Amino acid sequence: MKKALKIAGIGFGILVLLLIATAAWIQFTPMPTYEVKPPTVQLPVDSASLAKGRKVVELACTHCHLGEDGKMSGRLFSQATDPFGEMWTANITQHPTKGIGRYTDGELAYLLRTGINRDGRVVGPMMCHPNMSDEDLASIIAYLRSDSGIMQPSEATHPAPAYLSSFMVKALIKFGVFKPLPYDGKPISAPPATDQIAYGRYLATEFYECYGCHSASFETNNPMEPEKSPGFFAGGNPVPDEEFNTCISRNITPSKEHGIGSWTEEQFLSAVKGGIRPDGSMLQHQMPRFAVLDDEEVRAIWAYLQTVPPSENNPLRVEAK
Incomplete structure (x- = not known):
């Protein structure tokens, strides 16, 4: 019995030492650094x-x-x-x-x-x-x-x-939970505007990053594969303004009950460019007015959003709490 207790005590002591050593390593060693591999960039002048x-x-x-x-x-x-x-x-x-x-x-x-x-x-x-x-x-x-x-x-x-x-x-x-995004240096091209759905996806998930606010959380968004972000385009993300007042981002999937499934394309265009909802009320100020977007861009985003699986998430329920 005494031998077993002695072994257990030694094991516990080793565990404590390991925890202390790990904590010291976390707290006092320098933050990791990574090799910087700048690509060649040709800046446009037009x-x-x-x-x-x-x-x-x-x-x-x-x-x-x-x-x-x-x-x-x-x-x-x-x-x-x-x-x-x-x-x-x-x-x-x-x-x-x-x-x-x-x-x-x-x-x-x-x-x-x-x-x-x-x-x-x-x-x-x-x-x-x-x-x-x-x-x-x-x-x-x-x-x-x-x-x-x-x-x-x-x-x-x-x-x-x-x-x-x-x-x-x-x-x-x-421990690598927060880490840099991978980049292999291979050329990346945007889809042509003539491929409306692919172009709309590019605008909504990369160029303007609409999914960033309109998915569940900034903390859980997946920039490498946006579609894998929890609550993709289903809203529920608390979005602050400059005074730290927050509003809950809306569901903009094709859900007829909680999303924009009952909207028309023209109503979507008015909301994006002018901040006007189908009922005539104004969107909250945390949602920018994208008046500078071309109609072609907004219509492409609309076409893409019609392909996103509808979600029945109701962000208004969160905001009402």
Whole structure:
């Protein structure tokens, strides 16, 4: 009996030592870094490409990065009460040290593909576009380099994210739960606009990333395979505004009861471009007004959404709680 207790005690002691060693490794060793493999990027100079880049940046990026100075200097993104603590978005103006001015075009492309910054650290994947065409990604970078007022250098600096000192987040990063997205460097092309459903899918899942807000949660979205995101286009995601007021994203699957299955194409176009619901009421302000989208783009997104399996998820039930 004494021998058994002694063996058990030794085993328990070894286990405790292993746990202490693991905790020390998580807390005190440096964060992992990854090799940066910048692709060759040919930036477009034509006005149409710059307009395309501007469209994405102003519709998708300003919500998080537009600062109080009217430039893409970053802003408070989450409060101290958030599970990951206080976070500020990055200064992505052309400032040479405080913004992205020191990045090469290839380093920017690699960051936008993988979430790995020029120092080899993971900072994504919120802004990653792993499946965006090379041409469209280059258009975004061209706009970031342009003479647009919102991209001009800003001196703004922000505190390091609180999550960087979080034991839980350190553990998730070091055990590979939070990791960069894969990128093999192979060419990526967008489907032609003539293939309406494929083009609509590309716009809804990659170019404008509609699924990001309209699926169950930002935390569970799958940027590599958007269709595998829980609650794909079925809504239920709490979407905050600049004052941290939230609304619950809507179900935009073809469900007739809880989605947009009873809408017409023209009603969808009015909602997307003007923020007007079929009953004449206005969408909440967290939903951007995509007035700059071409009708062709909106109709392609509509055609694609008709192919998404209908979901009977009712986000309004969540909002009413």
